[in-house]
Amino acid sequence: MPSPATISRIIQALEPSATMAMAAKAKELKAAGRTVFDLSLGEPDFNTPEHICQAAIDAMNAGHTHYTVASGIPELKQAVVEQYAARHGLDYKPNQVTVANGAKHALHNAFTVLLNPGDEVIIPAPYWVSYAELVKLTGAVPVIIQTRQEDDFRLTPQQFRSAVTDRTKILLLCSPSNPTGSMYTPEQLGELADVAIERDLLVVADEIYERLVYPGHRFASFATVRPGLPERTILVNGVSKTYAMTGWRIGWTLAPAHVAAAMGSLQSQQTSNPCSISQYAAIAAIRGPQECVDEMLAQFTKRRQYVVERIAGIPGLSCAEMAGAFYAFINIREHLGREYGGVRVDDSSQWCLELLAQRGVATVMGSAFGSEGYSRISFATSMADLEAAFDQIAAFVQ
Numbered sequence: 521m522p523s524p525a526t527i528s529r530i531i532q533a534l535e536p537s538a539t540m541a542m543a544a545k546a547k548e549l550k551a552a553g554r555t556v557f558d559l560s561l562g563e564p565d566f567n568t569p570e571h572i573c574q575a576a577i578d579a580m581n582a583g584h585t586h587y588t589v590a591s592g593i594p595e596l597k598q599a600v601v602e603q604y605a606a607r608h609g610l611d612y613k614p615n616q617v618t619v620a621n622g623a624k625h626a627l628h629n630a631f632t633v634l635l636n637p638g639d640e641v642i643i644p645a646p647y648w649v650s651y652a653e654l655v656k657l658t659g660a661v662p663v664i665i666q667t668r669q670e671d672d673f674r675l676t677p678q679q680f681r682s683a684v685t686d687r688t689k690i691l692l693l694c695s696p697s698n699p700t701g702s703m704y705t706p707e708q709l710g711e712l713a714d715v716a717i718e719r720d721l722l723v724v725a726d727e728i729y730e731r732l733v734y735p736g737h738r739f740a741s742f743a744t745v746r747p748g749l750p751e752r753t754i755l756v757n758g759v760s761k762t763y764a765m766t767g768w769r770i771g772w773t774l775a776p777a778h779v780a781a782a783m784g785s786l787q788s789q790q791t792s793n794p795c796s797i798s799q800y801a802a803i804a805a806i807r808g809p810q811e812c813v814d815e816m817l818a819q820f821t822k823r824r825q826y827v828v829e830r831i832a833g834i835p836g837l838s839c840a841e842m843a844g845a846f847y848a849f850i851n852i853r854e855h856l857g858r859e860y861g862g863v864r865v866d867d868s869s870q871w872c873l874e875l876l877a878q879r880g881v882a883t884v885m886g887s888a889f890g891s892e893g894y895s896r897i898s899f900a901t902s903m904a905d906l907e908a909a910f911d912q913i914a915a916f917v918q
Protein backbone atom coordinates (compact mmCIF):
# COMPACT_ATOMS: atom_id res chain seq x y z
CA MET A 521 0.00 0.00 0.00
CA PRO A 522 1.64 3.34 -1.00
CA SER A 523 2.33 5.54 2.05
CA PRO A 524 1.26 9.21 2.37
CA ALA A 525 4.89 10.04 1.53
CA THR A 526 4.12 9.12 -2.09
CA ILE A 527 2.32 12.46 -2.36
CA SER A 528 4.68 15.12 -3.68
CA ARG A 529 6.19 17.50 -1.12
CA ILE A 530 4.58 20.48 -2.85
CA ILE A 531 1.11 18.95 -2.59
CA GLN A 532 1.70 17.77 0.99
CA ALA A 533 2.37 21.40 1.90
CA LEU A 534 -0.83 22.60 0.18
CA GLU A 535 -3.58 23.88 2.51
CA PRO A 536 -7.04 22.81 1.32
CA SER A 537 -9.41 25.74 0.70
CA ALA A 538 -10.89 26.77 4.07
CA THR A 539 -13.98 28.28 2.46
CA MET A 540 -14.71 25.03 0.64
CA ALA A 541 -14.06 23.10 3.89
CA MET A 542 -16.51 25.24 5.89
CA ALA A 543 -19.11 24.94 3.13
CA ALA A 544 -18.66 21.16 3.16
CA LYS A 545 -19.13 21.07 6.98
CA ALA A 546 -22.28 23.18 6.64
CA LYS A 547 -23.64 20.78 4.00
CA GLU A 548 -22.83 17.80 6.24
CA LEU A 549 -24.81 19.31 9.14
CA LYS A 550 -27.70 20.14 6.81
CA ALA A 551 -27.74 16.56 5.53
CA ALA A 552 -27.94 15.39 9.15
CA GLY A 553 -31.12 17.44 9.54
CA ARG A 554 -29.75 20.57 11.27
CA THR A 555 -30.90 24.07 10.30
CA VAL A 556 -27.81 25.76 8.90
CA PHE A 557 -27.31 29.31 7.61
CA ASP A 558 -24.39 29.13 5.24
CA LEU A 559 -22.48 32.42 4.97
CA SER A 560 -19.24 30.68 3.98
CA LEU A 561 -19.14 30.53 0.19
CA GLY A 562 -18.60 33.52 -2.08
CA GLU A 563 -21.15 32.52 -4.64
CA PRO A 564 -24.13 34.63 -5.80
CA ASP A 565 -27.39 32.91 -4.82
CA PHE A 566 -29.08 34.07 -8.05
CA ASN A 567 -29.58 31.83 -11.07
CA THR A 568 -27.58 32.56 -14.21
CA PRO A 569 -29.75 34.98 -16.26
CA GLU A 570 -32.04 33.29 -18.78
CA HIS A 571 -30.52 34.83 -21.95
CA ILE A 572 -27.09 33.47 -20.98
CA CYS A 573 -28.46 29.95 -20.47
CA GLN A 574 -30.25 30.24 -23.82
CA ALA A 575 -26.96 31.17 -25.52
CA ALA A 576 -25.43 27.97 -24.17
CA ILE A 577 -28.35 25.92 -25.53
CA ASP A 578 -28.02 27.67 -28.90
CA ALA A 579 -24.27 26.97 -28.90
CA MET A 580 -24.90 23.26 -28.34
CA ASN A 581 -27.56 23.17 -31.05
CA ALA A 582 -25.16 24.93 -33.41
CA GLY A 583 -22.58 22.20 -32.82
CA HIS A 584 -20.12 24.19 -30.69
CA THR A 585 -19.36 21.08 -28.70
CA HIS A 586 -15.80 20.41 -29.82
CA TYR A 587 -12.30 21.43 -28.78
CA THR A 588 -11.64 25.14 -29.29
CA VAL A 589 -8.37 27.08 -29.50
CA ALA A 590 -6.67 26.33 -26.16
CA SER A 591 -6.54 30.00 -25.11
CA GLY A 592 -10.20 30.63 -25.96
CA ILE A 593 -12.38 31.35 -29.01
CA PRO A 594 -11.58 34.55 -30.95
CA GLU A 595 -15.16 35.88 -30.53
CA LEU A 596 -14.87 35.78 -26.74
CA LYS A 597 -11.42 37.40 -26.77
CA GLN A 598 -12.83 40.13 -29.00
CA ALA A 599 -15.79 40.66 -26.65
CA VAL A 600 -13.39 40.94 -23.69
CA VAL A 601 -11.15 43.54 -25.35
CA GLU A 602 -14.14 45.59 -26.47
CA GLN A 603 -15.51 45.51 -22.94
CA TYR A 604 -12.18 46.79 -21.56
CA ALA A 605 -12.02 49.52 -24.20
CA ALA A 606 -15.59 50.63 -23.41
CA ARG A 607 -15.37 50.42 -19.62
CA HIS A 608 -11.78 51.50 -18.99
CA GLY A 609 -10.46 53.05 -22.20
CA LEU A 610 -7.80 50.32 -22.38
CA ASP A 611 -6.47 49.31 -25.78
CA TYR A 612 -5.87 45.56 -25.49
CA LYS A 613 -5.64 43.25 -28.52
CA PRO A 614 -7.27 39.79 -28.66
CA ASN A 615 -3.85 38.10 -28.55
CA GLN A 616 -3.42 39.52 -25.03
CA VAL A 617 -6.45 37.62 -23.71
CA THR A 618 -6.22 34.08 -22.33
CA VAL A 619 -9.54 32.48 -21.44
CA ALA A 620 -9.23 29.95 -18.61
CA ASN A 621 -11.44 27.62 -16.58
CA GLY A 622 -12.42 30.34 -14.11
CA ALA A 623 -10.42 33.19 -12.59
CA LYS A 624 -8.77 30.80 -10.13
CA HIS A 625 -7.31 28.85 -13.02
CA ALA A 626 -6.33 32.11 -14.74
CA LEU A 627 -4.35 33.06 -11.62
CA HIS A 628 -2.71 29.66 -11.50
CA ASN A 629 -1.73 30.01 -15.17
CA ALA A 630 -0.24 33.45 -14.56
CA PHE A 631 1.84 32.31 -11.58
CA THR A 632 2.98 29.16 -13.37
CA VAL A 633 4.30 30.99 -16.44
CA LEU A 634 5.87 33.88 -14.50
CA LEU A 635 7.43 32.41 -11.36
CA ASN A 636 10.62 30.47 -10.76
CA PRO A 637 11.31 28.65 -7.48
CA GLY A 638 12.50 31.18 -4.90
CA ASP A 639 10.84 34.20 -6.54
CA GLU A 640 8.81 36.29 -4.11
CA VAL A 641 5.22 37.46 -4.51
CA ILE A 642 4.01 40.22 -2.22
CA ILE A 643 0.48 39.50 -0.99
CA PRO A 644 -1.32 42.00 1.24
CA ALA A 645 -3.29 40.24 4.03
CA PRO A 646 -6.11 39.60 4.56
CA TYR A 647 -5.99 37.86 1.19
CA TRP A 648 -8.26 35.51 -0.72
CA VAL A 649 -7.56 31.95 0.50
CA SER A 650 -6.13 30.60 -2.77
CA TYR A 651 -3.44 33.21 -3.50
CA ALA A 652 -0.70 32.00 -1.20
CA GLU A 653 -1.32 28.34 -2.08
CA LEU A 654 -1.30 29.00 -5.83
CA VAL A 655 2.01 30.82 -5.47
CA LYS A 656 3.47 27.98 -3.39
CA LEU A 657 2.50 25.45 -6.08
CA THR A 658 5.11 27.05 -8.35
CA GLY A 659 7.89 26.81 -5.73
CA ALA A 660 7.83 30.60 -5.32
CA VAL A 661 7.42 32.28 -1.93
CA PRO A 662 4.37 34.26 -0.82
CA VAL A 663 5.48 37.27 1.23
CA ILE A 664 2.51 38.24 3.37
CA ILE A 665 2.16 41.87 4.47
CA GLN A 666 -0.46 42.61 7.13
CA THR A 667 -2.63 45.60 6.33
CA ARG A 668 -4.63 47.36 9.05
CA GLN A 669 -8.35 47.72 9.61
CA GLU A 670 -7.71 51.45 10.27
CA ASP A 671 -6.34 51.70 6.68
CA ASP A 672 -9.42 49.86 5.39
CA PHE A 673 -7.09 46.90 4.80
CA ARG A 674 -5.21 48.65 2.02
CA LEU A 675 -1.49 48.15 1.44
CA THR A 676 0.35 51.45 1.83
CA PRO A 677 3.16 52.43 -0.58
CA GLN A 678 5.55 52.44 2.42
CA GLN A 679 4.61 48.87 3.34
CA PHE A 680 5.00 47.81 -0.29
CA ARG A 681 8.39 49.50 -0.68
CA SER A 682 9.81 47.99 2.49
CA ALA A 683 8.68 44.47 1.50
CA VAL A 684 10.51 44.52 -1.86
CA THR A 685 13.71 42.45 -2.05
CA ASP A 686 15.97 41.38 -4.92
CA ARG A 687 13.77 38.31 -5.29
CA THR A 688 10.43 40.14 -5.54
CA LYS A 689 8.78 39.56 -8.89
CA ILE A 690 5.07 40.26 -8.43
CA LEU A 691 2.74 42.39 -6.34
CA LEU A 692 -0.70 40.80 -6.06
CA LEU A 693 -3.66 43.15 -5.62
CA CYS A 694 -7.32 42.32 -5.17
CA SER A 695 -9.64 45.30 -5.48
CA PRO A 696 -12.49 45.22 -4.55
CA SER A 697 -11.23 42.73 -2.02
CA ASN A 698 -12.26 39.30 -1.01
CA PRO A 699 -12.39 39.00 2.04
CA THR A 700 -12.73 42.64 3.22
CA GLY A 701 -14.75 44.41 0.50
CA SER A 702 -12.33 47.32 0.60
CA MET A 703 -11.21 48.94 -2.64
CA TYR A 704 -8.25 51.13 -3.62
CA THR A 705 -8.91 54.62 -4.98
CA PRO A 706 -7.21 55.47 -8.32
CA GLU A 707 -4.78 57.69 -6.37
CA GLN A 708 -3.82 54.88 -4.01
CA LEU A 709 -3.35 52.48 -6.93
CA GLY A 710 -1.19 55.14 -8.61
CA GLU A 711 1.11 55.32 -5.59
CA LEU A 712 1.52 51.55 -5.56
CA ALA A 713 2.14 51.60 -9.32
CA ASP A 714 4.94 54.14 -8.80
CA VAL A 715 6.75 51.67 -6.53
CA ALA A 716 6.17 48.80 -8.99
CA ILE A 717 7.60 50.92 -11.84
CA GLU A 718 10.56 52.12 -9.75
CA ARG A 719 11.44 48.53 -8.70
CA ASP A 720 10.54 47.05 -12.12
CA LEU A 721 7.92 44.62 -10.76
CA LEU A 722 4.94 42.89 -12.29
CA VAL A 723 1.47 43.37 -10.82
CA VAL A 724 -1.26 40.76 -10.88
CA ALA A 725 -4.52 42.69 -10.37
CA ASP A 726 -7.51 40.50 -9.52
CA GLU A 727 -10.50 42.60 -10.56
CA ILE A 728 -13.15 39.89 -10.48
CA TYR A 729 -15.45 42.08 -8.31
CA GLU A 730 -15.13 45.21 -10.48
CA ARG A 731 -18.84 45.27 -11.33
CA LEU A 732 -19.95 44.73 -7.74
CA VAL A 733 -19.15 48.21 -6.46
CA TYR A 734 -21.52 50.08 -4.12
CA PRO A 735 -22.97 53.55 -4.61
CA GLY A 736 -20.53 56.31 -3.66
CA HIS A 737 -17.45 54.31 -4.74
CA ARG A 738 -15.67 54.32 -8.08
CA PHE A 739 -13.69 51.40 -9.46
CA ALA A 740 -10.47 51.99 -11.41
CA SER A 741 -8.64 49.22 -13.22
CA PHE A 742 -5.02 49.05 -12.08
CA ALA A 743 -3.80 49.15 -15.70
CA THR A 744 -5.24 52.66 -16.15
CA VAL A 745 -3.65 54.56 -13.28
CA ARG A 746 -0.24 55.28 -14.84
CA PRO A 747 0.90 55.23 -18.47
CA GLY A 748 2.57 52.01 -19.63
CA LEU A 749 1.10 49.79 -16.91
CA PRO A 750 -0.41 47.18 -19.30
CA GLU A 751 3.20 46.14 -20.05
CA ARG A 752 3.75 45.05 -16.44
CA THR A 753 0.21 44.09 -15.44
CA ILE A 754 -1.78 40.87 -15.56
CA LEU A 755 -5.47 41.72 -15.13
CA VAL A 756 -7.64 38.88 -13.88
CA ASN A 757 -11.39 38.84 -14.36
CA GLY A 758 -14.28 36.60 -15.38
CA VAL A 759 -18.01 35.99 -15.44
CA SER A 760 -18.38 33.96 -12.21
CA LYS A 761 -19.37 36.72 -9.81
CA THR A 762 -20.79 39.41 -12.13
CA TYR A 763 -23.28 37.16 -13.91
CA ALA A 764 -23.84 34.46 -11.25
CA MET A 765 -21.92 31.95 -13.38
CA THR A 766 -19.67 30.25 -10.83
CA GLY A 767 -20.39 26.78 -12.20
CA TRP A 768 -19.64 27.65 -15.83
CA ARG A 769 -15.92 28.11 -15.13
CA ILE A 770 -14.92 31.00 -17.36
CA GLY A 771 -12.29 33.55 -16.33
CA TRP A 772 -9.52 35.32 -18.21
CA THR A 773 -6.37 37.36 -18.05
CA LEU A 774 -5.30 40.42 -20.02
CA ALA A 775 -1.52 40.44 -20.18
CA PRO A 776 1.46 41.42 -22.33
CA ALA A 777 1.23 39.33 -25.54
CA HIS A 778 4.26 37.13 -24.70
CA VAL A 779 2.80 36.28 -21.28
CA ALA A 780 -0.58 35.52 -22.86
CA ALA A 781 1.11 33.25 -25.42
CA ALA A 782 2.92 31.38 -22.62
CA MET A 783 -0.35 30.87 -20.74
CA GLY A 784 -1.99 29.66 -23.96
CA SER A 785 0.69 27.02 -24.48
CA LEU A 786 0.53 25.98 -20.82
CA GLN A 787 -3.20 25.49 -21.19
CA SER A 788 -2.77 23.57 -24.45
CA GLN A 789 -0.78 20.94 -22.54
CA GLN A 790 -2.72 21.08 -19.32
CA THR A 791 -6.50 21.39 -19.81
CA SER A 792 -6.86 22.06 -23.55
CA ASN A 793 -9.59 24.67 -23.88
CA PRO A 794 -12.13 26.02 -21.39
CA CYS A 795 -15.60 24.48 -21.96
CA SER A 796 -16.74 25.46 -25.47
CA ILE A 797 -20.38 25.93 -24.46
CA SER A 798 -19.47 28.11 -21.47
CA GLN A 799 -17.36 30.31 -23.73
CA TYR A 800 -20.40 31.04 -25.92
CA ALA A 801 -22.46 31.70 -22.79
CA ALA A 802 -19.77 34.15 -21.62
CA ILE A 803 -20.05 36.07 -24.90
CA ALA A 804 -23.79 36.43 -24.30
CA ALA A 805 -23.06 37.62 -20.77
CA ILE A 806 -20.62 40.29 -21.91
CA ARG A 807 -22.44 41.44 -25.04
CA GLY A 808 -26.02 40.93 -23.86
CA PRO A 809 -28.29 43.16 -21.75
CA GLN A 810 -26.60 44.29 -18.53
CA GLU A 811 -29.76 44.98 -16.49
CA CYS A 812 -29.26 41.63 -14.75
CA VAL A 813 -26.00 42.95 -13.26
CA ASP A 814 -27.75 46.10 -12.00
CA GLU A 815 -30.56 44.02 -10.50
CA MET A 816 -28.15 41.73 -8.65
CA LEU A 817 -26.12 44.73 -7.46
CA ALA A 818 -29.32 46.34 -6.13
CA GLN A 819 -29.98 43.21 -4.06
CA PHE A 820 -26.39 43.11 -2.79
CA THR A 821 -26.61 46.81 -1.90
CA LYS A 822 -29.65 46.18 0.34
CA ARG A 823 -27.99 43.20 1.99
CA ARG A 824 -24.76 45.11 2.55
CA GLN A 825 -26.69 47.89 4.32
CA TYR A 826 -28.43 45.32 6.49
CA VAL A 827 -25.15 43.55 7.34
CA VAL A 828 -23.45 46.86 8.26
CA GLU A 829 -26.34 47.72 10.60
CA ARG A 830 -26.40 44.31 12.25
CA ILE A 831 -22.63 44.29 12.84
CA ALA A 832 -22.78 47.80 14.32
CA GLY A 833 -25.63 46.64 16.58
CA ILE A 834 -23.71 43.76 18.17
CA PRO A 835 -21.35 44.97 20.91
CA GLY A 836 -17.69 44.14 20.28
CA LEU A 837 -18.04 43.45 16.53
CA SER A 838 -16.80 45.81 13.83
CA CYS A 839 -15.78 45.79 10.16
CA ALA A 840 -14.17 48.11 7.62
CA GLU A 841 -16.38 49.84 5.07
CA MET A 842 -17.27 47.51 2.20
CA ALA A 843 -16.87 49.41 -1.08
CA GLY A 844 -17.42 46.35 -3.23
CA ALA A 845 -17.79 42.55 -3.42
CA PHE A 846 -20.19 40.71 -1.09
CA TYR A 847 -18.20 40.01 2.06
CA ALA A 848 -17.83 41.47 5.53
CA PHE A 849 -14.62 40.77 7.41
CA ILE A 850 -15.81 40.99 10.99
CA ASN A 851 -13.41 41.85 13.79
CA ILE A 852 -14.21 39.38 16.59
CA ARG A 853 -11.17 40.03 18.82
CA GLU A 854 -13.24 41.25 21.77
CA HIS A 855 -15.09 37.96 21.75
CA LEU A 856 -12.04 35.68 21.86
CA GLY A 857 -10.43 34.32 25.03
CA ARG A 858 -13.73 33.32 26.66
CA GLU A 859 -16.12 30.40 26.92
CA TYR A 860 -19.06 29.63 24.67
CA GLY A 861 -21.46 27.04 26.07
CA GLY A 862 -18.66 25.66 28.24
CA VAL A 863 -16.11 25.56 25.38
CA ARG A 864 -13.05 27.80 25.58
CA VAL A 865 -12.54 29.78 22.35
CA ASP A 866 -9.19 31.48 21.76
CA ASP A 867 -8.88 31.98 18.02
CA SER A 868 -10.94 32.64 14.91
CA SER A 869 -10.92 29.01 13.85
CA GLN A 870 -12.40 27.82 17.16
CA TRP A 871 -14.88 30.72 17.11
CA CYS A 872 -16.17 29.82 13.63
CA LEU A 873 -16.36 26.11 14.43
CA GLU A 874 -18.30 26.74 17.66
CA LEU A 875 -20.60 29.24 15.92
CA LEU A 876 -21.41 26.53 13.39
CA ALA A 877 -21.72 23.72 15.96
CA GLN A 878 -23.75 25.67 18.55
CA ARG A 879 -25.76 28.06 16.37
CA GLY A 880 -25.73 26.59 12.87
CA VAL A 881 -24.06 29.59 11.18
CA ALA A 882 -21.22 28.83 8.76
CA THR A 883 -18.58 31.57 8.38
CA VAL A 884 -14.87 31.38 7.57
CA MET A 885 -12.06 31.98 10.06
CA GLY A 886 -9.84 35.03 9.51
CA SER A 887 -6.74 32.86 9.88
CA ALA A 888 -7.58 31.24 6.49
CA PHE A 889 -7.17 34.71 4.95
CA GLY A 890 -3.91 35.35 6.79
CA SER A 891 -5.44 37.60 9.49
CA GLU A 892 -6.25 36.20 12.94
CA GLY A 893 -9.05 37.76 15.00
CA TYR A 894 -11.64 38.00 12.22
CA SER A 895 -14.46 35.99 10.70
CA ARG A 896 -15.59 36.44 7.10
CA ILE A 897 -19.20 36.27 6.11
CA SER A 898 -20.51 36.27 2.56
CA PHE A 899 -23.79 38.11 2.07
CA ALA A 900 -24.40 36.47 -1.30
CA THR A 901 -27.34 34.76 0.35
CA SER A 902 -31.01 35.54 0.90
CA MET A 903 -32.10 38.35 3.22
CA ALA A 904 -34.15 35.84 5.24
CA ASP A 905 -31.03 33.72 5.86
CA LEU A 906 -29.01 36.82 6.73
CA GLU A 907 -31.60 37.91 9.28
CA ALA A 908 -31.74 34.49 10.90
CA ALA A 909 -27.93 34.12 10.81
CA PHE A 910 -27.36 37.49 12.50
CA ASP A 911 -29.94 36.66 15.19
CA GLN A 912 -27.90 33.53 15.89
CA ILE A 913 -24.56 35.42 15.86
CA ALA A 914 -25.96 38.02 18.29
CA ALA A 915 -27.20 35.28 20.62
CA PHE A 916 -23.87 33.43 20.33
CA VAL A 917 -21.68 36.36 21.40
CA GLN A 918 -24.06 37.56 24.09
Ligand SMILES: Cc1ncc(COP(=O)(O)O)c(C=O)c1O
Nearest residue numbers: 562622623624648698758760771
Ligand atom coordinates in the same frame (compact mmCIF):
# COMPACT_ATOMS: atom_id res chain seq x y z
C1 LIG B 1 -10.80 37.35 -5.36
C2 LIG B 1 -11.19 36.16 -6.14
N1 LIG B 1 -10.51 35.85 -7.25
C3 LIG B 1 -10.83 34.77 -7.98
C4 LIG B 1 -11.87 33.96 -7.62
C5 LIG B 1 -12.16 32.73 -8.47
O1 LIG B 1 -13.18 32.91 -9.36
P1 LIG B 1 -13.63 31.73 -10.34
O2 LIG B 1 -14.83 31.11 -9.71
O3 LIG B 1 -13.92 32.41 -11.64
O4 LIG B 1 -12.50 30.78 -10.44
C6 LIG B 1 -12.61 34.22 -6.48
C7 LIG B 1 -13.70 33.32 -6.05
O5 LIG B 1 -14.08 33.24 -4.91
C8 LIG B 1 -12.28 35.37 -5.73
O6 LIG B 1 -12.97 35.70 -4.63
